[in-house]
Amino acid sequence: MSVLRARGFEGSSLNDLACAAGLQKASLYHRFPGGKNEIAVTVIQYVHSWIHDNIYKVLTDDTIPAGKRLNKAIENIRALYQDGENSCIFNTLALDSGLSIVGDEINKSMHLWIEAFTAFGISLGFSKSKAISKACDSLITIQGSLIVSKGLKNTEFFRKSLATIKNSYTGEK
Amino acid sequence: MSVLRARGFEGSSLNDLACAAGLQKASLYHRFPGGKNEIAVTVIQYVHSWIHDNIYKVLTDDTIPAGKRLNKAIENIRALYQDGENSCIFNTLALDSGLSIVGDEINKSMHLWIEAFTAFGISLGFSKSKAISKACDSLITIQGSLIVSKGLKNTEFFRKSLATIKNSYTGEK
DNA sequence: TTTATTTTACCGAACGTTTGGTAATTTAAA
DNA sequence: TTTAAATTACCAAACGTTCGGTAAAATAAA
Numbered sequence: 001m002s003v004l005r006a007r008g009f010e011g012s013s014l015n016d017l018a019c020a021a022g023l024q025k026a027s028l029y030h031r032f033p034g035g036k037n038e039i040a041v042t043v044i045q046y047v048h049s050w051i052h053d054n055i056y057k058v059l060t061d062d063t064i065p066a067g068k069r070l071n072k073a074i075e076n077i078r079a080l081y082q083d084g085e086n087s088c089i090f091n092t093l094a095l096d097s098g099l100s101i102v103g104d105e106i107n108k109s110m111h112l113w114i115e116a117f118t119a120f121g122i123s124l125g126f127s128k129s130k131a132i133s134k135a136c137d138s139l140i141t142i143q144g145s146l147i148v149s150k151g152l153k154n155t156e157f158f159r160k161s162l163a164t165i166k167n168s169y170t171g172e173k
Numbered sequence: 174m175s176v177l178r179a180r181g182f183e184g185s186s187l188n189d190l191a192c193a194a195g196l197q198k199a200s201l202y203h204r205f206p207g208g209k210n211e212i213a214v215t216v217i218q219y220v221h222s223w224i225h226d227n228i229y230k231v232l233t234d235d236t237i238p239a240g241k242r243l244n245k246a247i248e249n250i251r252a253l254y255q256d257g258e259n260s261c262i263f264n265t266l267a268l269d270s271g272l273s274i275v276g277d278e279i280n281k282s283m284h285l286w287i288e289a290f291t292a293f294g295i296s297l298g299f300s301k302s303k304a305i306s307k308a309c310d311s312l313i314t315i316q317g318s319l320i321v322s323k324g325l326k327n328t329e330f331f332r333k334s335l336a337t338i339k340n341s342y343t344g345e346k
Numbered sequence: 347t348t349t350a351t352t353t354t355a356c357c358g359a360a361c362g363t364t365t366g367g368t369a370a371t372t373t374a375a376a
Numbered sequence: 377t378t379t380a381a382a383t384t385a386c387c388a389a390a391c392g393t394t395c396g397g398t399a400a401a402a403t404a405a406a
Contacts, residue, residue, distance in 0.1 A: 006270075007183075007268055008181055008183060008270070010180070011268050011270035013392085014391080014393085015390090023355095024358075026357060026393085026395090027355070027356045027357065029393075030355060031355090036393095087267075087268070090320065094320070094323055095181045096179040097181070097184035107324060107326065140320075142317070143316065143320040144313035144318070147263065148309065148313050151263055151279045151283045152280060153276075186364080186365070186366085187365075188365090197382070197384080198367090199367085199368080199385090203381060203382070204381095208367065209367095
């Protein structure tokens, strides 16, 4: 996952992937007979499950007060992207050349993200359309700030965007 | 440029690039002796000049009323990204594998974008810090919405973000 | 409990293909 | 006739993938 996220699909050679796994590249075909494609699909399916466990479940767990839920989800997101140092794998795998392979999985994962924040917004009392809009904005802001953080080599943009998202739910006028 | 933007640096083969140029791949070395690297650098230097002509100059041209300037810049941005169908080349070339080659150019181009919108905000009467903040937000929103538009296969996100940017300058409370 | 069999995990070497890049040659322009 | 531009032909290296095979572990049979 770290290799694919940093280098993209075409930029990740099997040697890179094998090296990161501590194996020879031929050994990857034991667990992934489908080769590089299967590795990429597996990785972003893992991301989907990560979002389910660390964002969706957290934001919709009504045994915990809303503020704590949001804080927890935000901290998980911060950890996922290592405070803005990491790229988003949705992005690095979404080039036209690799999109046909993992496009559907990316679609599902983004939907799940939006679903999670929408449900949270509704539980806070926002209208459905307002909740959806805020949820989309959260995804857009994260993605955009990661790119700008990388381009300008300054993770402040990412960290600020986390604060903006939090504030959009807690500090509303 | 269209090839690199769509497929990224590693995903663009010299055959792809030559084909798009209507030449044999060896012919590319006549104009670009530095090979693929030089092509990539040239392309994003072109983007830098595009931003200078179509965003910076437009937004800072004080012979034209501010509202028209903003509309013109927004329309140029819409055209650049083909209403959200195109990826941003800052993004597709910014993978770790290609970053060392074009990282500096991307940095400069992003700065120019922010500089343009900051100058525009100041000319509208915003404080410098507020103007900078708005300028950064415009870049983040564009980048983020392009990714979400592609991931969810729906350009509405991009088009809506253009409206949001416009509104953040004209429709402020 | 020992022996035989199968399965799992992994590796080195090689496969055919594509890669970015070079040299020599032909075509077009000045 | 010289210079510029594009092409054909080619190369070493790297690519993703496959292959034959080994060592260790798990399972079944004796």
